[in-house]
Amino acid sequence: IEIKVCLDSQIHIGSADSSFDYLSYIARSVIHGLPSSAYLIVTDRNVAKFHLTSLEAALHAVIEANARISSKVSTYIMPSGEATKTRETKAGMEDWMLVSGLTRDTVVIALGGGVVGDLVGFVAATYMRSVRLCHVPTTLLAMVDSSVGGKVAVDTPLGKNMIGAFHPAKHIFVFPHFLVTLPAREVANGMAEVIKTAAIRDSTMFRLIASSAADIWQAFKDVKDASGTCMLESRLHFLQSFIASSIAIKSDIVNADPKELNGTRNLVNFGHTIGHAIESLLLPEALHGEAIAVGMCLEARIAVTKGHLTISELRSLRDCLKAYDLPTSMLDFAKCASAPNLTVDKLLDRMAIDKKNAGIAKKVVLLSSLGSTAEKQASIVEDAHIAAVIAA
Ligand code: ADP
Ligand code: ZN
Known part of the structure; x- marks a missing residue:
């Protein structure tokens, strides 16, 4: 694993080695590196089909292996596609988080492509005046571009990324393994x-x-x-x-x-x-x-x-x-x-x-x-x- 630092983010770049347990690495880094009462995984319907259960399992495994950790893990699944990167989707997710009682120490994990990363990142930037964020990019585009650099945003009908913020993720986990399912x-x-x-x-x-x-x-x-x-x-x-x-x-x-x-x-x-x-x-x-x-x-x-x-x-x-x-x-x-x-x-x-x-x-x-x-x-x-x- 090569680690690069960009702004406040640690970028973990993994090799494509199929025997490496990248999910466990991600789970350990998040939970030991960013202690919290709650971890929220946000992903879209497509990515959920392929990669959600395994990431949830990895997080639970780390929590269960340590008697002193009693954090809860929750999941929010949004629709997929650029058309969903809107203020409305953001508001829907925020309301859900408030109703779920997620507090300011929550760590939000964006699992998906650039749409998930940008939107979820923007929610993390403004939820209770900002909570900690981790990116787990699952598209090539998100790995090489949108997850790096701290920019988060939503689109409006007049243009892309017009409303947003700078909110660098604490960790960015770049593992080519996620790409095997990418069309x-x-x-x-x-x-x-x-x-x-x-x-x-x-x-x-x-x-x-x-x-x-x-x-x-x-x-x-x-x-x-x-x-x-x-x-x-x-x-x-x-x-x-x-x-x-x-x-x-x-x-x-x-x-x-x-x-x-x-x-x-x-x-x-x-x-x-x-x-x-x-x-x-x-x-x-x-x-x-x-x-x-x-x-x-x-x-x-x-x-x-x-x-x-x-x-x-x-x-x-x-x-x-x-x-x-x-x-x-x-x-x-x-x-x-x-x-x-x-x-x-x-x-x-x-x-x-x-x-x-x-x-x-x-x-x-x-x-x-x-x-x-x-x-x-x-x-x-x-x-x-x-x-x-x-x-x-
Ligand atoms: P981008 O990263 O290109 O900005 P998206 O977040 O919209 O854009 O992702 C592109 C599409 O690929 C979406 O439909 C998303 O659900 C899907 N997708 C993302 N990651 C994967 C993956 N690892 N395997 C299969 N489909 C994926
Ligand atoms: Zn671009």
């Missing part, structure tokens, strides 16, 4: 953030991701086709190295600008200025990683027209995304019922409420190569420039 499309969804992270910071990592795509992705799909949702352990080992590198980069960036005050934290938003706008217009048909994959291609195109990036680097970025079955142009969303919404005007409208904006000026992270950026933060880009790449 291929969700793995690709997380790979988009892994590719993003490499693109802004690490050329070697980018080349490795690009060159291993054929091997690992095709092999993964073959396994999946033959036996449903099951990923071979050998696949997990490859993912594990990308997970660890992504977390290391994200932690560095976050530690240098925890609350987005000096602007450098917004580097992790490469692909997200245009990507978020696409995502909000296509929700729920497109996944976050799919929308930002196209966002990355379009924003990299802006970097090309500004002379920072070469055309051949843009092509390599596209090829890499394609190799993981990710879309690279808005045309790839043609099958979506809401695709007609993707007009220049609507997209620019959505971008107008981006949290990175400085007043009316929009910002885009411009690559200078596959592994570095033109500035140490997002650059101001004129609307006309953005409109031009969208319309092209």
Whole structure:
């Protein structure tokens, strides 16, 4: 187990070794590390099917093994999907917690993908003026991105993550074991953030991701086709190295600008200025990683027209995304019922409420190569420039 520190969080990154009892490790770390009268596991209906009973059992086992510990463990199951990351779901959970008599010493354990992590994290940030939080991310996307960095939030109809807080988890448990049940499309969804992270910071990592795509992705799909949702352990080992590198980069960036005050934290938003706008217009048909994959291609195109990036680097970025079955142009969303919404005007409208904006000026992270950026933060880009790449 490798432990990294990011803000107030200890990130435990486990190896994909199948003989390691990761659930017991999580249970022991939570209960011995954060003594409390109550532990609340929150998950969604999907994840509950696969991973809830085993985590509950692990927590009970630790409590029962120690006569001096008499904590109670409770569980709250929410619906799944980005559409449930709302103020209403948050209020419902809070009311349930109050009725259940959960006090301020409660430790909340978010077991699930980014939706569960963001929403439950925000509940933990505000319940009785904040309670302790642990993240147990079960999607690749949540492992490499959303569970790291302390941001928690809910969506509103006008935009993603518009209402939220900074509330770093005490512990983040990153165990690739959870990924064996994750569908291929969700793995690709997380790979988009892994590719993003490499693109802004690490050329070697980018080349490795690009060159291993054929091997690992095709092999993964073959396994999946033959036996449903099951990923071979050998696949997990490859993912594990990308997970660890992504977390290391994200932690560095976050530690240098925890609350987005000096602007450098917004580097992790490469692909997200245009990507978020696409995502909000296509929700729920497109996944976050799919929308930002196209966002990355379009924003990299802006970097090309500004002379920072070469055309051949843009092509390599596209090829890499394609190799993981990710879309690279808005045309790839043609099958979506809401695709007609993707007009220049609507997209620019959505971008107008981006949290990175400085007043009316929009910002885009411009690559200078596959592994570095033109500035140490997002650059101001004129609307006309953005409109031009969208319309092209
Ligand atoms: P993300 O992490 O991509 O932001 P979600 O939290 O919405 O998004 O998770 C994506 C979907 O995958 C949800 O339907 C969720 O229930 C499901 N899911 C999460 N983790 C797993 C897992 N380990 N195995 C199977 N399905 C999972
Ligand atoms: Zn993202």
